[in-house]
Amino acid sequence: MTIYRVDAESVIGVGESLAEVAEGLALMGDPAQERWATGAGDTGPALEELLGAWRHVRLALAKDLAALGEAAADVGGLYLDTEAEVCHGLGRGAR
Amino acid sequence: MIGQVLRPVSGSGEGLRRLADALETTGRRLADTAGTLVFLRDRAVWEGEAQRLFLSRIADAPTLLGRATRRFEGAAGPLRRFAAVLEEEQRLATWLSTRHSSACDEILAIENRIVALLDSGREMGDPQVETLLRLQRDEVAVMTESEARHAAAHARVEEADAECARALRALAEDDIADSFFYRGTRTVSGIGHGLGYVGVVGQWSPHARVAGAVGDTVGLGGDAVLAVFYDEGDWAQIGSDVGMAATGVFGDGLRAGAKLGATTKADGTVVSAAMRLDDRVVGGSIRAAKDRLREARDSHRLNPPRQESDVQRRPLPQRPTVGDRVSREADYRRRQMAHEYRLVSAGGSSTQKMYVAGASLSAAVKARETTQKVDETAGLVDRPLRPTTTGGLEDGRAEPTGPDPRMSPGGPPGGR
Numbered sequence: 001m002t003i004y005r006v007d008a009e010s011v012i013g014v015g016e017s018l019a020e021v022a023e024g025l026a027l028m029g030d031p032a033q034e035r036w037a038t039g040a041g042d043t044g045p046a047l048e049e050l051l052g053a054w055r056h057v058r059l060a061l062a063k064d065l066a067a068l069g070e071a072a073a074d075v076g077g078l079y080l081d082t083e084a085e086v087c088h089g090l091g092r093g094a095r
Numbered sequence: 096m097i098g099q100v101l102r103p104v105s106g107s108g109e110g111l112r113r114l115a116d117a118l119e120t121t122g123r124r125l126a127d128t129a130g131t132l133v134f135l136r137d138r139a140v141w142e143g144e145a146q147r148l149f150l151s152r153i154a155d156a157p158t159l160l161g162r163a164t165r166r167f168e169g170a171a172g173p174l175r176r177f178a179a180v181l182e183e184e185q186r187l188a189t190w191l192s193t194r195h196s197s198a199c200d201e202i203l204a205i206e207n208r209i210v211a212l213l214d215s216g217r218e219m220g221d222p223q224v225e226t227l228l229r230l231q232r233d234e235v236a237v238m239t240e241s242e243a244r245h246a247a248a249h250a251r252v253e254e255a256d257a258e259c260a261r262a263l264r265a266l267a268e269d270d271i272a273d274s275f276f277y278r279g280t281r282t283v284s285g286i287g288h289g290l291g292y293v294g295v296v297g298q299w300s301p302h303a304r305v306a307g308a309v310g311d312t313v314g315l316g317g318d319a320v321l322a323v324f325y326d327e328g329d330w331a332q333i334g335s336d337v338g339m340a341a342t343g344v345f346g347d348g349l350r351a352g353a354k355l356g357a358t359t360k361a362d363g364t365v366v367s368a369a370m371r372l373d374d375r376v377v378g379g380s381i382r383a384a385k386d387r388l389r390e391a392r393d394s395h396r397l398n399p400p401r402q403e404s405d406v407q408r409r410p411l412p413q414r415p416t417v418g419d420r421v422s423r424e425a426d427y428r429r430r431q432m433a434h435e436y437r438l439v440s441a442g443g444s445s446t447q448k449m450y451v452a453g454a455s456l457s458a459a460v461k462a463r464e465t466t467q468k469v470d471e472t473a474g475l476v477d478r479p480l481r482p483t484t485t486g487g488l489e490d491g492r493a494e495p496t497g498p499d500p501r502m503s504p505g506g507p508p509g510g511r
C-alpha cells in the first residue's frame with residue numbers, strides 16, 4: 001500500500017521555485033553585452049565562452065526544471081484535491 | 096609622438112564588479128536549486144509512485160546545476176581581480192593621457208614662440224631661444240615618459256586580462272560545454288534545434304508523428320486540427336499513460352512557445368518578436384509550467400479543505416454530464432485555438448508548424464482524458480493516471496474511511 005506524507009503547498013512552492021530558475025536559465029542574457037565592462041581583451045570572449053557556450057545543456061536544464069516544476073504542480077494539486085475530497089467525503093458521510 | 100592621442104584603457108572596473116556580484120548571486124541560486132533537488136531526492140517530502148517518477152525526472156539536474164554553479168561562482172573571483180587592476184591602471188592611463196596631451200600642446204606652443212623669435216631676427220644660441228628649447232626638451236621628456244608609462248599601464252591591464260581569461264577558460268572546460276558539432280549546427284542553421292525538439296516528439300510516439308504530419312501536410316488551422324483529433328476517437332490506444340502525460344506537457348509547451356513574442360497591437364495586427372525556435376520551445380515549456388503552477392495555486396485558494404460544518408451546510412455541487420463537459424470544452428478549445436493560431440501566424444510557417452504539432456498533442460491528451468472520464472462514469476475502468484492505492488478516495492465512490500493523519504498540511508513528522 002502506498003503511503004503519502006504530504007505538504008502539498010510546499011510541493012507546489014518547490015515547483016514554483018524550479019520554474020523560476022528554469023525561466024532564469026532560459027532567459028539568460030547574451031554575455032556579449034558585457035563587453036563594455038570587460039574591455040577589448042580576451043576576458044570578453046572567455047566570459048562569453050563560459051556563460052554562453054553551454055547553451056544546449058542550459059536550455060535542456062531549463063526544460064527539465066520546468067517539467068519538474070509542472071510535475072510538482074500536478075502532484076501538489078493532486079494531493080490537495082485528494083485532501084479536499086477526503087474532507088468532502090467525510091462531510092457527505094455525516095449528512 | 097606629438098599629435099598622438101594615447102588610447103584609453105577600455106572596460107569598466109565597476110561594471111566588472113557588478114557582473115561578478117550578479118554571477119555570484121546566480122551561482123548561489125543555482126546551488127540552492129541543486130540543493131533543493133538533492134533534498135527532494137534524498138529526503139523527499141512525499142513517498143510513493145509519484146515521488147519515484149518525480150525523482151527519476153530529476154535525473155542529472157543537480158549535477159548539471161552544480162557544474163553551472165561552478166562556472167558562475169568561479170568567475171566572480173577572477174573578474175574582481177581583473178577589475179581591481181583595470182580600475183587602477185585606467186585611472187593612471189587617463190591621467191597620463193591628459194599629461195601627454197598637455198605636453199604635446201606645450202611643445203607646439205614653444206615651437207611657435209621659437210619660430211617667432213627667429214623670424215624677428217634672433218639667432219640660435221640666443222639665451223631666450225635657448226631657454227625655450229630647454230623648456231621644450233622638458234616637455235618632450237614628459238611626453239615620452241607619459242607614452243612609456245601609458246604603455247606599461249596597458250601591458251599590466253593586458254596581463255591581468257589574460258590571467259582572467261585563462262581562469263575563465265579553465266572554468267569553461269567541463270562536460271556541459273556545447274560540443275563542436277552543436278556550435279557548428281547552430282551557426283549553419285538557426286532552426287535546426289527547434290525542429291530537433293519536434294523530432295523528439297515524433298520519436299516518443301508514432302501517433303504523435305502522424306499528428307505533426309497531418310498538421311504539416313494539410314495545413315489546417317488549429318481548430319480544424321483539434322476537431323480532427325477529437326473525432327478520431329481512438330486516442331485511448333495511444334501510448335502509455337505516462338507517455339501521454341509527457342507528450343501532453345510537451346504539446347502545451349509547443350503551443351505556448353509558438354505564441355511567445357507575438358503581441359497584438361492596438362490596430363489589431365499581430366507582430367512577432369524575432370526568437371529562435373529552440374528558445375520558443377523552451378520558453379513555451381516554462382510558460383506552460385508556470386501556468387499550471389498558477390492554476391494549482393489558484394485551485395488551492397479556491398478549494399481549501401472544507402471544514403465539516405461547511406460541508407454539512409452546503410449542498411454538493413452538481414457535476415455536469417459528460418456530454419455537457421465534452422461539448423463545452425470542445426467549443427472553448429476551438430475558440431481559444433482560433434485566437435492562438437492568429438497570434439502564432441505572425442511568427443511564420445515554422446512557428447505555425449510548431450503550434451499545430453503542439454495543439455495536436457494537447458488535443459490527443461484531452462481526448463484521452465475525456466475517454467477516461469466517459470469510461471469512469473460508466474464504471475468500466477479506474478483512473479490509471481491517479482494513484483488508486485489510497486483506498487479509492489479520489490472518485491468518492493469508495494467508502495470514505497477518514498483522512499489519513501499523515502496528510503497534514505504542516506508536513507510529515509520526522510522531517511521527511
